[in-house]
Amino acid sequence: MTFVILSGIFALAPPTGVHAFDTPNDGGGAITIEWQISADDETIEGYEIYRSEDGKEFEPVGFVGRGRTQYEDDTDDTKEYVYKVAALQNSQTAHSEPTPPIRSRSQWFDMTSANLLIGVIIFCSMILYFINQAKKGKALYIRKISGLDAVDEAVGRATEMGRPILYSMGIGRVDYIATIASFNILGEIAKKTGQYETSLLVPTSDPVVYTVAREIVKEAYATIGRPDLFDSDKVYFVTDSQFAYAAAVDGVMLREKPAANFFIGYFKAESLILAETGASTGAIQIAGTDQVTQLPFFVTACDFTLIGEELYAASAYISKEPLLLGAIKGEDLGKVVIFSALVIASLIGILTRFPILKLFQ
Amino acid sequence: MKRRFPLMLVFILGILGIMPYFVPHGGYQNFDNALRNDFIRILSAFAIILGLVSLMRVHHDKIRRKRENWQYSYVLIIGFVVSGVIGLLGGIKGEMFLPTNVAGFHFDIQTLYLNIIVPLGSTMFALLAFFMASASYRAFRARSVESSLLLSAAFVIMIGVLPLADRISTHLPSFAQWIMDIPNVAAKRGITFGIALGGIATSLKIILGIERSWLGGKE
Amino acid sequence: MKIIEKLSRLDRRIVYLVLAAAVLLPLVIPSVQKVRVMTPVAKLFKAVDATPDDRIIILDFDYDPQTLPEIEPMGIALLRHAFKRKIKVAVLSLYVQPLGLAKKALDQVTEEFNGRAESREDSIIYGRDYVFLGWQPPPIVPLLGMGISITNVYTRDYYGLRTDSLPLMLKVKNFNDVGILVSLSGSTAPLYWVSYSQTRFGVAVGAGITAVSASEFYQYYQTGQFSGLMIGMKGAAEYEELVESNLLLKDRRKASEALGSLTAAHLTMIAFIVIGNVGYFIRRRRERRQP
Numbered sequence: 001m002t003f004v005i006l007s008g009i010f011a012l013a014p015p016t017g018v019h020a021f022d023t024p025n026d027g028g029g030a031i032t033i034e035w036q037i038s039a040d041d042e043t044i045e046g047y048e049i050y051r052s053e054d055g056k057e058f059e060p061v062g063f064v065g066r067g068r069t070q071y072e073d074d075t076d077d078t079k080e081y082v083y084k085v086a087a088l089q090n091s092q093t094a095h096s097e098p099t100p101p102i103r104s105r106s107q108w109f110d111m112t113s114a115n116l117l118i119g120v121i122i123f124c125s126m127i128l129y130f131i132n133q134a135k136k137g138k139a140l141y142i143r144k145i146s147g148l149d150a151v152d153e154a155v156g157r158a159t160e161m162g163r164p165i166l167y168s169m170g171i172g173r174v175d176y177i178a179t180i181a182s183f184n185i186l187g188e189i190a191k192k193t194g195q196y197e198t199s200l201l202v203p204t205s206d207p208v209v210y211t212v213a214r215e216i217v218k219e220a221y222a223t224i225g226r227p228d229l230f231d232s233d234k235v236y237f238v239t240d241s242q243f244a245y246a247a248a249v250d251g252v253m254l255r256e257k258p259a260a261n262f263f264i265g266y267f268k269a270e271s272l273i274l275a276e277t278g279a280s281t282g283a284i285q286i287a288g289t290d291q292v293t294q295l296p297f298f299v300t301a302c303d304f305t306l307i308g309e310e311l312y313a314a315s316a317y318i319s320k321e322p323l324l325l326g327a328i329k330g331e332d333l334g335k336v337v338i339f340s341a342l343v344i345a346s347l348i349g350i351l352t353r354f355p356i357l358k359l360f361q
Numbered sequence: 362m363k364r365r366f367p368l369m370l371v372f373i374l375g376i377l378g379i380m381p382y383f384v385p386h387g388g389y390q391n392f393d394n395a396l397r398n399d400f401i402r403i404l405s406a407f408a409i410i411l412g413l414v415s416l417m418r419v420h421h422d423k424i425r426r427k428r429e430n431w432q433y434s435y436v437l438i439i440g441f442v443v444s445g446v447i448g449l450l451g452g453i454k455g456e457m458f459l460p461t462n463v464a465g466f467h468f469d470i471q472t473l474y475l476n477i478i479v480p481l482g483s484t485m486f487a488l489l490a491f492f493m494a495s496a497s498y499r500a501f502r503a504r505s506v507e508s509s510l511l512l513s514a515a516f517v518i519m520i521g522v523l524p525l526a527d528r529i530s531t532h533l534p535s536f537a538q539w540i541m542d543i544p545n546v547a548a549k550r551g552i553t554f555g556i557a558l559g560g561i562a563t564s565l566k567i568i569l570g571i572e573r574s575w576l577g578g579k580e
Numbered sequence: 581m582k583i584i585e586k587l588s589r590l591d592r593r594i595v596y597l598v599l600a601a602a603v604l605l606p607l608v609i610p611s612v613q614k615v616r617v618m619t620p621v622a623k624l625f626k627a628v629d630a631t632p633d634d635r636i637i638i639l640d641f642d643y644d645p646q647t648l649p650e651i652e653p654m655g656i657a658l659l660r661h662a663f664k665r666k667i668k669v670a671v672l673s674l675y676v677q678p679l680g681l682a683k684k685a686l687d688q689v690t691e692e693f694n695g696r697a698e699s700r701e702d703s704i705i706y707g708r709d710y711v712f713l714g715w716q717p718p719p720i721v722p723l724l725g726m727g728i729s730i731t732n733v734y735t736r737d738y739y740g741l742r743t744d745s746l747p748l749m750l751k752v753k754n755f756n757d758v759g760i761l762v763s764l765s766g767s768t769a770p771l772y773w774v775s776y777s778q779t780r781f782g783v784a785v786g787a788g789i790t791a792v793s794a795s796e797f798y799q800y801y802q803t804g805q806f807s808g809l810m811i812g813m814k815g816a817a818e819y820e821e822l823v824e825s826n827l828l829l830k831d832r833r834k835a836s837e838a839l840g841s842l843t844a845a846h847l848t849m850i851a852f853i854v855i856g857n858v859g860y861f862i863r864r865r866r867e868r869r870q871p
Contacts, residue, residue, distance in 0.1 A: 025385055026385050027385045027386055027387035027389075027390045028386075028387045029387065045753075046753065046756070062728060063728075063729065063753060063754075064728075064754070064756070065753060065754060065755075065756025065757065066756070067756070068756070077387075106385070106386045106387045106388070107385050107386060108384055108385075108386050109383060109384060109385075110382075110383055110384070110385045113382060113383050116382070116383075117383055120561065123558070123561060124561070124565055127562055127565055127566075131571060177559075177560040177563055177564070180563060180564075180567065180575070181563055183574070183575045184572060184574035184575060185574070186574075187574035187575060188574055204412075206412075207405060207408035207409040207410075207411060207412030207413075208404065208405055208408040210408065210411065210412045210415060211408050211411050211412075212575070214415075216574075216575055232415070232418075233415075233418060233419050233422055235415075236415045236416060236418075236419045237411075237412030237413070237415045237416050238416065239416075241478065241482075242482070243481065243482045243485035243486065244478075244481070246485060247481075247485060255429055255430060269486060269489060269792070270485075272489055272492045272493060272496060273485060273488055273489065273492055275496070276492035276495060276496050277492075279496070279499070279500075280592060290556045290559075290560075292549055292552050292553070292556075292795070292796075293792065293793060293795055293796060295552075297493075297496070300496045300497060300500045300501065301492075301496045301500060307552065308552045308555050308556045308559065309555040309556055309558070309559030311559075312559035312560070312562065312563045313559070315572065315574045319574065323571050324566065324571065324572060327562050327565070327566050327571065327572075328562070330562060331558050331559060331562045334558045334561075334562075335554065335555065335558060338554055338558075479645045480645075482645070482646055483645055483646050486646045490599065490603070490845065491595075491596045491599055491600070493849070494595050494596070494599045494845075494848070494849050494852060495592040495595045495596065497849055497852065497853050498590075498592075498595055498849075498852035498853060498855075498856050499592070499856065501853045501856065501857070502856065502857055502860050503857055503860075503861075512853070512857075515853075516850060516853075519846045519849065519850060520846065520850070522791075522812070522814045522842075522846075523814075523839070523842065523843045523846055523847075524613040524614060524615045524616075524817075524839050524843065525843060526616075527615075527616045531616075534616055534618060535618075538618055538619070538620075541794065541795070541798055542798060542802065545795050545798060546795075546798045546799050546802060549795055549796075549798075549799065550799065
């Protein structure tokens with residue numbers, strides 16, 4: 001009798017307000033269950049989630065710790081489910097009411113990414129607008145990038161000395177944006193070396209990058225009307241092992257003594273190993289990467305360094321192609337927008353610290 | 362056509378590549394997964410063959426023409442063949458046909474990796490310290506106000522992280538920490554913004570066929 | 581003047597030799613250097629120390645042989661801290677290569693404690709005080725799966741035992757029962773724990789990283805996504821200092837011993853830079869005088 005009364009007083013409170021809904025903005029196969037915590041949340045172990053396909057036989061499908069009010073269950077889109085949530089304490093459980101039957105579905109658009117999409121569209125429109133302006137013949141200014149002005153000097157020097165030029169794209173894969181930017185620069189440099197009949201060495205560290213680089217050099221020579229200059233042994237694959245690649249390129253620099261070294265693309269810890277060895281051979285060195293942690297090394301050991309987006313702007317700069325310059329103008333406007341947003345947000349942040357200006361909170 | 366086809370392919374695949382960020386539908390995600398994982402892997406597999414053929418050709422040519430240091434090319438070719446045979450026939454730990462344990466002497470791929478590649482990698486990594494010393498000795502010059510500032514910041518950080526910094530001044534480690542926390546993070550964020558926007562712009566230019574240096578430039 | 585000018589144009593091989601001597605000599609006669617503890621490390625120590633009795637900490641060993649000298653002392657200091665405070669520990673790796681290194685650190689610290697234990701209560705017992713969950717590929721599986729159930733992701737531990745049979749794991753369900761997860765890595769693994777596990781399940785994350793990659797992590801530390809940071813040899817030495825002064829543990833402090841070498845290397849580099857600059861100024865002055 002006492003036990004019945006006590007257990008009546010201390011009966012475990014179940015979670016309340018349990019409802020299940022199709023997880024929004026997903027590819028289907030998931031239902032989210034939400035509830036309000038049990039009155040005994042402080043003392044329980046957590047919540048067990050039960051599921052049934054026929055509304056009668058429930059089986060446990062998941063568990064979350066106390067204090068949590070949500071669970072996402074993996075489901076089959078073709079079936080309907082009913083859920084219950086139970087508070088769990090030692091061996092005691094307190095079940096909630098079952099939810100109405102629910103089925104999961106696939107969505108065609110992720111609403112949570114809408115802001116991202118709008119941002120991308122606005123930014124792309126700005127770029128396209130300026131490209132269009134450039135097409136109409138509007139002259140666009142681009143500031144001096146000394147690293148790229150030195151390209152001609154480097155190629156000229158190599159020609160005078162009768163030595164080759166080395167072009168390393170680092171250890172990035174083909175889909176890295178730095179590698180893509182490096183491809184664009186490689187095309188321009190190959191054309192210049194072709195015009196002077198200077199040899200261009202391109203050791204690569206990724207097989208896919210190798211195949212693309214080979215085609216780029218071949219095409220560049222064809223574009224200037226000298227397809228005969230292409231030597232397939234000058235653009236080659238070495239290894240995809242980071243430091244083995246660094247050792248191999250170091251070897252090329254020490255043996256062939258290129259008059260100019262380009263390190264343009266995606267680099268990690270091998271950046272300084274390459275740049276410092278190159279410096280010891282007395283070559284002109286031009287580097288460019290978007291890997292911020294490697295920039296200090298390049299800046300120290302190379303004559304010129306393209307920092308971050310300068311690398312992306314390089315092909316526009318070298319080719320002086322107006323359409324490409326238009327895109328850079330668009331980028332700049334994008335930066336102005338972000339910068340303004342940051343300044344405004346910071347100002348609001350600072351102002352809300354003053355009690356008088358609670359208005360902004 | 363020779364130029365138009367790749368441009369069209371890039372446009373279509375570029376758009377298909379953006380869509381999965383906005384389209385969560387299961388069917389489309391599966392298609393994207395096949396495109397990214399399966400097709401890229403198949404392409405890479407063929408590219409590896411091309412890459413290895415290129416590597417062998419370069420070294421074969423070097424030996425044939427007896428170019429400078431041609432002897433080392435034998436090391437490469439023998440290393441390539443030996444590790445290829447052990448890996449393909451012996452498996453990672455020698456669990457396949459080729460016995461890789463002779464009288465307690467192991468030469469499976471895992472052992473070769475741990476005892477050759479790992480120490481060689483560590484050695485190259487350790488070289489960094491020496492290169493940092495020689496690069497900073499050669500190139501860190503207080504040529505202008507900016508470079509002097511950079512140099513001072515470098516000194517503060519280098520001394521600030523040492524135990525003896527406290528003996529010089531108790532503020533020095535905190536100042537070093539402040540440089541890392543505030544100016545360093547601020548500069549890094551700024552560059553990151555530029556890189557992100559530049560990345561979008563570069564991709565857009567390629568997808569729309571405005572940037573075609575990768576095709577060898579304009580026709 | 582001539583000497584300084586000569587010194588400022590040394591061959592790089594001499595620079596290498598001097599640096600090698602500066603690094604090696606202090607390692608021959610190791611001595612522990614005292615360090616002042618900086619906020620990022622102090623915060624990490626506090627976060628680990630504040631782990632309540634009913635929770636565990638997870639240590640993610642994700643460094644490779646290249647970065648072992650810098651990061652292993654952090655792992656050892658963390659293990660000593662946890663074992664001394666009787667905080668339960670689960671050890672794992674996201675990648676296969678660091679597994680052997682994790683086991684090495686665990687073996688070392690358990691031996692230290694068991695060597696001086698006087699009773700069963702004092703000793704460190706597998707399954708009761710710590711578990712070694714091992715490796716479960718691909719990384720995304722533990723990163724997200726452990727938010728739901730740790731024993732479901734790691735059904736068997738490193739030694740092949742069923743994890744749900746281990747006494748420690750009986751009371752541990754998922755990230756809710758984890759005080760803090762500390763990721764030790766030479767790459768970006770700590771960022772994965774933040775972007776996947778923390779964003780989704782709210783688990784507190786700390787990190788131990790190499791000095792050269794530190795600038796990548798500061799922004800996340802500033803926003804509070806990392807509860808604390810240990811950076812490079814100095815960070816490890818600071819943690820060792822905290823363990824020794826707060827917990828009165830007198831074990832070998834490898835990072836603190838290496839600080840002598842680090843100090844000598846830094847000072848040598850500073851000296852070289854200064855010499856280079858003095859030589860540069862002398863040359864520049866002379867060139868200005870005789871145009």
